[in-house]
Amino acid sequence: MTSPGPRPLRPRLPSPLQPLDDAPFARRGVRLVLKRDDLIHPDLPGNKWRKLAPNLRAAAEAGDRTLLTFGGAYSNHLRATAAAGRLLGFATIGVVRGDELAGAPLNWSLARCAADGMRLHFTDRATYRRKAEPEVLAALRARFGAFRVIPEGGSNSLAAQGCSELGRELRGQADTVAVACGTGGTLAGLAAGLGPGQRALGVPVLKGGSPHFLHDTVAGLQQAAFGGVRGDWSLAEGFDCGGYARSTPELDAFADAFEQRHGLPVERVYVAKLLFALTALAGRGAFPPGSTVAAVVTGTP
Numbered sequence: 357m358t359s360p361g362p363r364p365l366r367p368r369l370p371s372p373l374q375p376l377d378d379a380p381f382a383r384r385g386v387r388l389v390l391k392r393d394d395l396i397h398p399d400l401p402g403n404k405w406r407k408l409a410p411n412l413r414a415a416a417e418a419g420d421r422t423l424l425t426f427g428g429a430y431s432n433h434l435r436a437t438a439a440a441g442r443l444l445g446f447a448t449i450g451v452v453r454g455d456e457l458a459g460a461p462l463n464w465s466l467a468r469c470a471a472d473g474m475r476l477h478f479t480d481r482a483t484y485r486r487k488a489e490p491e492v493l494a495a496l497r498a499r500f501g502a503f504r505v506i507p508e509g510g511s512n513s514l515a516a517q518g519c520s521e522l523g524r525e526l527r528g529q530a531d532t533v534a535v536a537c538g539t540g541g542t543l544a545g546l547a548a549g550l551g552p553g554q555r556a557l558g559v560p561v562l563k564g565g566s567p568h569f570l571h572d573t574v575a576g577l578q579q580a581a582f583g584g585v586r587g588d589w590s591l592a593e594g595f596d597c598g599g600y601a602r603s604t605p606e607l608d609a610f611a612d613a614f615e616q617r618h619g620l621p622v623e624r625v626y627v628a629k630l631l632f633a634l635t636a637l638a639g640r641g642a643f644p645p646g647s648t649v650a651a652v653v654t655g656t657p
């Protein structure tokens with residue numbers, strides 16, 4: 357007998373490791389490998405699958421039927437949540453930053469969310485900043501009824517636990533494992549899952565407000581997920597190129613040249629900055645000759 361339940365997500369795990377012969381690294385005697393998390397799932401690529409999967413399991417076990425989460429106008433996390441809702445049979449609500457978007461035609465990313473059945477709710481930036489406060493959530497409950505909240509970027513303790521599997525998959529495969537950071541949940545989990553002697557390096561893509569904000573966020577997520585700070589991790593500052601979704605002519609030229617050299621499309625908001633940072637660090641001799649650097653490819657263009 358077949359049950360009428362939702363289809364499983366069927367991720368491709370562990371994600372493949374791809375060695376890449378890249379001159380700026382080879383010149384320094386450093387081996388570069390790509391951890392292709394972008395190939396985990398066509399609709400929930402990369403760290404978004406790793407972060408959402410344990411949250412979806414918890415929602416199903418609790419009997420929650422509706423998920424509510426938050427994101428900007430081009431949020432990968434909103435698209436991944438909407439796709440998961442469609443595939444697993446959850447209703448989804450996306451609270452979108454920017455009430456000026458309310459009357460306008462949907463951009464491609466929000467149109468994808470809507471096509472996957474997500475109800476979109478646009479909110480002004482001041483309210484969006486207060487989204488974790490009880491009054492704001494109470495107003496959303498009054499409007500939409502009961503829901504399970506998944507935080508912005510999907511980063512909570514379950515997400516960090518999910519991403520620790522990324523670290524475990526990389527044990528024995530690299531000396532340094534680097535990942536681009538938005539909300540920090542992926543780095544928190546990755547660092548916790550790596551083995552002894554391995555270090556994790558996070559490359560922030562947002563312009564840092566206070567210099568220690570992301571550091572404290574990652575430490576806080578590790579505390580909540582694992583009961584304490586775990587693993588050897590640090591942040592490589594100075595590669596945000598002007599902030600979230602911003603670029604510079606230098607970053608664009610780098611990403612274009614990387615794509616040309618390897619015939620590999622590079623996601624520009626996160627992955628381009630990660631590879632740009634690693635290339636600059638390799639050029640400064642930051643990685644010992646004979647060592648291996650793994651770059652986590654967290655998304656697709």
Ligand SMILES: *Cc1c(COP(=O)(O)O)cnc(C)c1O
Nearest residue numbers: 432538539540541542626654655
């Ligand atoms: C969301 C996202 C990240 C950032 O992950 P965090 O856990 O928020 O730090 C990195 N890369 C891609 C492609 C993403 O979509």
